[in-house]
Amino acid sequence: MIKKALRKVCVVLVDRANYGRMKPVMHSIATHPDLELQVLASGTMVLERFDLPVRVVKQDGFPVNGEIYIELEGSTPATMAKSVGFGVVEFASAFQRLRPDLVLLIGDRYEALAAAIAAGYMNICIGHIQGGEVSGSIDESARHAITKFAHYHFPSTKRSAEYLLRMGEHPETILTVGCPSSDIARNLDRKLRDEIINGRGGGARIDLDHPFLLVVFHPTTTEYGGEPVQMQQLLGALDDLKRQTILLWPNIDAGSDHVSKAIRVFRDHVKPCWLRTLINVPPEEYQQILATTACAVGNSSSFVRDASYFGTPVVLVGNRQEGRETDVHVVAVPPEKEKILTAIREQLAHGRYPASDLYGDGFVSDRIADALAKLNPYIQKRLHYIYQANGNGAATGEQNGNGEALPNRSVTPWKSLAS
Amino acid sequence: MIKKALRKVCVVLVDRANYGRMKPVMHSIATHPDLELQVLASGTMVLERFDLPVRVVKQDGFPVNGEIYIELEGSTPATMAKSVGFGVVEFASAFQRLRPDLVLLIGDRYEALAAAIAAGYMNICIGHIQGGEVSGSIDESARHAITKFAHYHFPSTKRSAEYLLRMGEHPETILTVGCPSSDIARNLDRKLRDEIINGRGGGARIDLDHPFLLVVFHPTTTEYGGEPVQMQQLLGALDDLKRQTILLWPNIDAGSDHVSKAIRVFRDHVKPCWLRTLINVPPEEYQQILATTACAVGNSSSFVRDASYFGTPVVLVGNRQEGRETDVHVVAVPPEKEKILTAIREQLAHGRYPASDLYGDGFVSDRIADALAKLNPYIQKRLHYIYQANGNGAATGEQNGNGEALPNRSVTPWKSLAS
Amino acid sequence: MIKKALRKVCVVLVDRANYGRMKPVMHSIATHPDLELQVLASGTMVLERFDLPVRVVKQDGFPVNGEIYIELEGSTPATMAKSVGFGVVEFASAFQRLRPDLVLLIGDRYEALAAAIAAGYMNICIGHIQGGEVSGSIDESARHAITKFAHYHFPSTKRSAEYLLRMGEHPETILTVGCPSSDIARNLDRKLRDEIINGRGGGARIDLDHPFLLVVFHPTTTEYGGEPVQMQQLLGALDDLKRQTILLWPNIDAGSDHVSKAIRVFRDHVKPCWLRTLINVPPEEYQQILATTACAVGNSSSFVRDASYFGTPVVLVGNRQEGRETDVHVVAVPPEKEKILTAIREQLAHGRYPASDLYGDGFVSDRIADALAKLNPYIQKRLHYIYQANGNGAATGEQNGNGEALPNRSVTPWKSLAS
Amino acid sequence: MIKKALRKVCVVLVDRANYGRMKPVMHSIATHPDLELQVLASGTMVLERFDLPVRVVKQDGFPVNGEIYIELEGSTPATMAKSVGFGVVEFASAFQRLRPDLVLLIGDRYEALAAAIAAGYMNICIGHIQGGEVSGSIDESARHAITKFAHYHFPSTKRSAEYLLRMGEHPETILTVGCPSSDIARNLDRKLRDEIINGRGGGARIDLDHPFLLVVFHPTTTEYGGEPVQMQQLLGALDDLKRQTILLWPNIDAGSDHVSKAIRVFRDHVKPCWLRTLINVPPEEYQQILATTACAVGNSSSFVRDASYFGTPVVLVGNRQEGRETDVHVVAVPPEKEKILTAIREQLAHGRYPASDLYGDGFVSDRIADALAKLNPYIQKRLHYIYQANGNGAATGEQNGNGEALPNRSVTPWKSLAS
Secondary structure, three states: OOOOOEEEEEEEEEHHHHHHHHHHHHHHHHOOOOOEEEEOOOHHHHOOOOOOHHHHHHHOOOOOOEEEEOOOOOOHHHHHHHHHHHHHHHHHHHHHOOOOEEEEEEOOOHHHHHHHHHHOOOEEEEEEEEEEOOOOOHHHHHHHHHHHHOOEEOOOOOHHHHHHOOOOHHHHEEOOOOHHHHHHHHHOOOOOHHHHHHHOOEEEOOOOOOEEEEEEEOOOOHHHHHHHHHHHHHHHHHHHHHOOEEEEOOOOOHHHHHHHHHHHHHHHHHHHOOOOEEEEHHHHHHHHHHHHOOOEEEOOOHHHOHHHHHHOOEEEEOOOOOOOOOOOOOOEEOHHHHHHHHHHHHHHHHHOOOOOOOOOOOOOHHHHHHHHHHHHOOOOOOOOHHHEOOOOOOOOOOOOOHHHHOOOOOOOOOHHHHH | OOOOEEEEEEEEEOOHHHHHHHHHHHHHHHOEEEEEEEEEHHHHHHHHHHHOOOHHHHHHOOOOEOOOOOOOOOOOHHHHHHHHHHHHHHHHHHHHHHHOOEEEOOOOHHHHHHHHHHHHHHEEEEEEOOOOOOOOOHHHHHHHHHHHOOOEEEEHHHHHHHHHHOOOHHHHHHHOOOOOHHHHHHHHOOOOOHHHHHHOOOOOOOOOOOOEEEOOOOOOOHOOHHHHHHHHHHHHHHHHHHHOOOEOOOOOOOHHHHHHHHHHHHHHHOOOOEEEEEEEOOOHHHHHHHHHHHHEEEOOOOHHHHHHHOOEEEEEEEEOOOOOOOOOOOOEEOOOOOHHHHHHHHHHHHHHOOOOOOOOOOHHHHHHHHHHHHOOOOOOOOOOOEEOOOOOOOOOOOOHHHHHHHHOOOOOOOHHHHO | OOOOOOOOEEEOOOOOHHHHHHHHHHHHHOOOOOOOEEEEOHHHHHOHHHOOHHHHHHHHHOOEEEEOOOEEEEOOHHHHHHHHHHHHHHHHHHHHHHHHOEEEEOOOHHHHHHHHHHHHOOOOEEEEEEOOOOOOOOOOHHHHHHHHHHOOHHHHHHHHHHHHHHOOOOOOOOOOOOOHHHHHHOOOOOOOOOOHOOOOEEEOOOHHHHHHOEEEEOOOOOOOOOOOHHHHHHHHHHHHHHEEEEEEOOOOOOOHHHHHHHHHHHHHHHOOOOEEEEOOOHHHHHHHHHHHHHHEOOOOOOHHHHHHHOOOEEEEEEOOOOOOOOOEEEEEEOOOOHHHHHHHHHHHHHOOOOOOOOOOOHHHHHHHHHHHHHOOOOOOOOOOOHHEOOOOOEEOOOOOHHHOOOOOOOOOOOOOHOO | OOOOEEEEEEEEEEOOOHHHHHHHHHHHHHHHOOOEEEEEHHHHHOOOOOOHHHHHHHHHOOOOOOOEEOOOOOHHHHHHHHHHHHHHHHHHHHHHHHHHOEOOOOOOHHHHHHHHHHHHHHOOEEEOHHHHOOOOOHHHHEEEEEHHOOEEEEEHHHHHHHHHHHHHOOOHHHHOOOOHHHHHHHHHHOOOOOHHHHHHEEOOOOOOOOOEEEEEEOOOOOHOOOOOHHHHHHHHHHHHHOOOOOOOOOOOOOHHHHHHHHHHHHHHHHOOOOEEEOOOOOOOHHHHHHHHHEEEEEEOOOHHHHHHHHHOOOOEEEEOEEEEEEOOOOOOOEEHHHHHHHHHHHHHOOOOOOOOOOOOOOOOOHHHHHHHOOOOOOOOOOOOOEEEEOOOEEEEOOOOOHHHHHHHOOOOOHHHHHH
């Protein structure tokens, strides 16, 4: 008896946060009887400066089929653009070699855009998690551009799914599954051990029996040049507050060198006894910190998304997440010291919020894996509007057989899913 | 008195067809009192194999601020993907050097996508001509991805404009101007001189006093591998017909080597006495051919677009233009010999159609240049849906002041245009 | 019992000629009990425009561990330079993945230089075949630069070996083995079948029962811009002669588009009834042609090297091979019509020369494979002069123990070979 | 009267040390009546992480015609190799745009190699400073490879000049001028102001009235993976000594992340009160530090070269400079704590050495500029051995007129210099 060929799904990871969300999906794919998992680690996953997050992937038992270096030094808009270019080149090499049946991407980072373009031009079917969301930074444009190359969509929220539909994606290619980060949250042992915090990084010792802040502040690339002042304002608020604080270094976006420099200068001049800095934290441990912190301050998308499951109070600073769906646990402020300070104090006074399932119910990964196994890979996308009556948005074309008359209607997605 | 700084508009040209459409726009920009024209020539514009179309740009008196080589040899999906990557890298270098205020792109080619990504990540405002259209090939995805990076849109048709709006683009950034190719058509001296055809290229002499066919057949990248058979079917139909025919070699998309090889093999084996092949034809002369031919056969977008002004009968072969708006002069057939043959015969019997203004009225370029001078460059895009009531598509947000409450609403486009 | 790990030797092939020479070496490696063969196909090996020579490698039963696209279109000095750059990037990816113990290169092409640089900076030991030769074109510089990165040298001639020594290479790393192309020549069945010539390519039928010329003319990159005139002179001479002629299209060096264009223009205008053009010929079949032709005309290095075994009369045109060791079968002329014509006539009158073993005795490949199995891979090179007394070239340092005093003398090459 | 076109000399700078040596040459070129200076800043010159050394170039009044980003993040052998590749691509773009008559390079870094390859394949004449030296690391191979692409050589020492000659470079292209760093040393005001040290960087305050150490330790790429232990040994020695110490962060070579991490870990754990760290120091100020320090410890080539003028005691650690000509002020030790410690103590006990002119007399830059103005740019290099009698090294060919008979002898360098 001939063994059925497994469907090869190539997961692209580009940073620690990616892996934090994709880990349960990767597990579901790896254990699915009809799927074979391929993993490409790229972006900051393979950088020593970010503590080589790819090592955690390997320790967790996943295959790593390629380690792809694409980050051009400089942390400027031009080098960020060029890193996209190098990404396209390198992902094309990897896809040429691995010949996946599907490429599975998450989010809106430039490295993911690079993978989407490479796969798209190579006629490889693309699945995309977290499409249809809205934010600031260049990520906003990149996310929707990825959508326009993606053949199947796994949005995290109902609004995202609706937006994908409105953007002209084929309705049968949009599966509203929720965000896989909710799976991690659901299964999480929230107990935060001391060595997770004090066993790595540098600076002050954090006493986990007392409240502590978590701070993550990435650059907003569309405001390039404004980061030093923004970060100074944030650090100024923290310095007024003088509560024990865990700060993660920023990601690699254009402007991150400015953020890092502001932190280093602050640390050298102020010598804050309340500050601990960490480079990299494995996914579950990051979730434990997020579930435990008294207040998360900054602009990580995990503050909007993952923190919602834990009801963690959040002070969202600046425009990076502007437009993103948030639940009640989030208070948004401009990057101004006094406003940040006031908001943190209010959130500390308020305390933890009830858990939210805005971004998923904790059973997402198996849904994605099942869909990947059953869906019908296709190549040619086409703006769905042309199959609809104009103007009112009501779909007309396909069900009543008009679709059959269209030449080259290769799209019959989800057919097997419906049965 | 201090002289006002001119707004620098960087036009990106990537092939002969690009220049054919952008030439009147470039003229309008170059002669506009508030604008300075920058030109980057890339793609096949700078390749000897395509007869260096950039030379025509220089001969026409335009500046060429950079000649950018990005085409990786191979003509496969992987090399096409990598060419996008190299394009991003090289356009980033060029934009870093030229520091344009606006980048102006046209169409859906991968080289244009590369320029859009470079400009997008470098916080440069992007204008895009011909967005919102629908077609086959990977161009379909690339076109909409460019839209998602573009800050201002100059669609060619009303339907395109509507589609851009439905995709979530800000309504004030969509200016329905028509296609600038109509400007060329309007002003064209249609007299076709003999040396234009018989003074270049190779093969049979074409007698311009008698009817001749024009054939252009590019690969449809999403059907990579199918080109040889498709081209053989098309050549088979032509060989049955045995009418004098001008054939242009295909563009550089993945699969073009297959198309070229099919042509060479056919030419060597059949030695057709009715066939003339051309590599490159300057814009006006190409329009003259298109206006004169008895029937255009193949899948060039110029057959849908430019041919409409001339009422030229067209047999559109295969899926490359599937979904594109066409007027009555176009008959679409699958790439099958008998159906192609029948369609050509019908079109020859029918003769020329009335002129159409579906794609523009011939006064487009000045509109674009005026808009470029008056618009308000901005950086941060955001899906427009979030400013609208959900579900029914009716805009609500901005006019009634809700917009003012949004932090960082830097978008106030077209303000000065409205006054 | 634990199986000994085989030493992994990664052979880099960049064009048809490479493979023509490396094939017997690859066979010797693949069948050696201590070696494992890895093959990277790059350059024109993977291009359809050159008829995909990599297919022959696969048909011959060799593994192909990577197909690497690095050729930027344009055929200009700038695109040639950039292709080197892309090559370094892509070879680095391949070496990172394949982790060879040794990289084995041949010749002086830019793609080989790219591989040498990638391997060198990645601390991989490099073996180089055909070092120490002298020629024109940029190949001259590239060849010696490769030497400066190579850890072991397999020169083809005694003079080459001596030159490598004089250039400061460690004497124990230079193994004068001869050129492996001689192995092919020794074993060749010289019978040339009709379909080899007339079953591919285009143009006139060649009657193999009568004398025919073989013409190969590549650009000399250091004379960029001069190729059209040079090729016109050569074609002019052939047109005066009007003997039946097989012409191979040029390689991909800067200027090759000019050479190709000159050929196409000549073919279209003159319509020579005596000319057949071929794109790609497998190694043995090329050798059969070379062994059979009445006179080889042009500047291929095979005319100097491989033709010597066959005593084939050669008219060497221009400076591309200037400085290369030649035997009596070669007459060198400048690229001038009359001189070419006269020389061809003289060579045709002279007829075949005696066989020469200047470039090898036909038992080379096994020597190379044995050396690859026995040599001591090392990383740190150092100009050998510092271990010698100055001025007279006599080695003094190492044998008498001074070498032992040098810190970090990791170089003990060939030790096991001597035993 | 028509103004004579100036000869355009494009100087390539890739790091702080480059500029430290090239600054007087750039001044001599900029002020020479027949030369026009072009400057390309690349490598770490344009990185914020290295404090943007290019800013100093601009502040000093030099033009900067291009800022070129080529450093791929990762600091591994593979990323270092890829950075060479990106360098070739980017320098090719820059040279295509700037069209220099000559490219002037210094040293042996991979970025300089990239520039040499780009210029070489683009038929641009290359001048190279500091060729013919010997060292460890991959720089050793890169330096000689650059020599093989360079058309003119400006070696720093007599031995280097002799080695270039022995390597087969044309004798008339080798001008032994000395190292331009000696010009800086000659003119240096050695007074070290406090703010130069204590006004930048972080850590302990250095009291300039008392002796202090200067430490610079770069990775030796050919010993990749060994850096952490080496650096720990060095830091261990310093920690035993506990003298006030200025440490500069390492360059960007493969392995530098390991060195940096070892420093950070040491700093966080040991909290040394005697250590100050600096990122970037402008050229003259670095020379002042080097002239003032009681002992320089590590493996910077400036310790061998520049320190010789000042007679600064040096402890050279490890193999990075192995083989380089040194004067009496240098004591070389392996990277072992006790041996480093002993050597530092001996050097501190010895005190300053007499000044050496091994690497130049301080009048070098004008010689180079004069030569650049007078030399005869040529393209085709050729191993000089073929113009000499074989075996005994005695030149025979050219002087007696045989040279005239050689076709294409375009090389008549230094002709005008002789007059």
